[in-house]
Amino acid sequence: MDRRSLTTASTFLPKLKTGGEVGSGELATHARKSQPKITSANQRTEPRRQAMKVKKVSINNKRKEFSVDTYSGTAYTFPYAEADPRPDSRNRIEEVFVDSELGNEAITYVLNSGDEGSIHMEQILEYNEDPNYMADLLTYKLTLEARQEIENSGLSRRQIAKRLKTSVAQLYRLLDPANTSKSINQLVALLHILNCEVNLVVNYRTGERAHRSC
Incomplete structure (x- = not known):
């Protein structure tokens, strides 16, 4: 089997009128007119760490962004431009919750x-490129690569576990995307056994210096 190089990039009551904010404790009932559209990809396949809960949300029409506070104490913003459907001056936000x-x-x-x-x-x-989320995303992508390479290798799970010097049960845990x-060390070791190399590319933020390889 040819040695493959993998490159990884470091890569929802009461209505709230415009300008206000609402917390999750106030949302016992709400009759939805229609099924809302979830922004971004149709099928989200990102990793799921313990879910982060939203405490309250407000809108800032001047800055054209949502302000989101979480129960963990961290606050985030999200621009209208990234939302779908996109709010604008002709179609403003009537309520948010x-x-x-x-x-x-x-x-x-x-x-x-x-x-x-x-x-x-x-x-x-x-x-917002949350560091914990981005680390989980990198681990998740490496897991998907490892699963695919195992299918391509023709090796049994038992053979792979033996080469990795671990148990079959531990190998299954390693291959679980939800884990x-x-x-990352474990995944890199697994990919090495599968005759793959992992190359890390560090990218500077858009508009700054060019990326460099490590």
């Missing part, structure tokens, strides 16, 4: 037109 129907893990907003959209905390974390407690 922490969505209990989505486990308080997302915010939902309603525009003057009646269109609804929802933004999940994972999207907010990704936009965020695994280390």
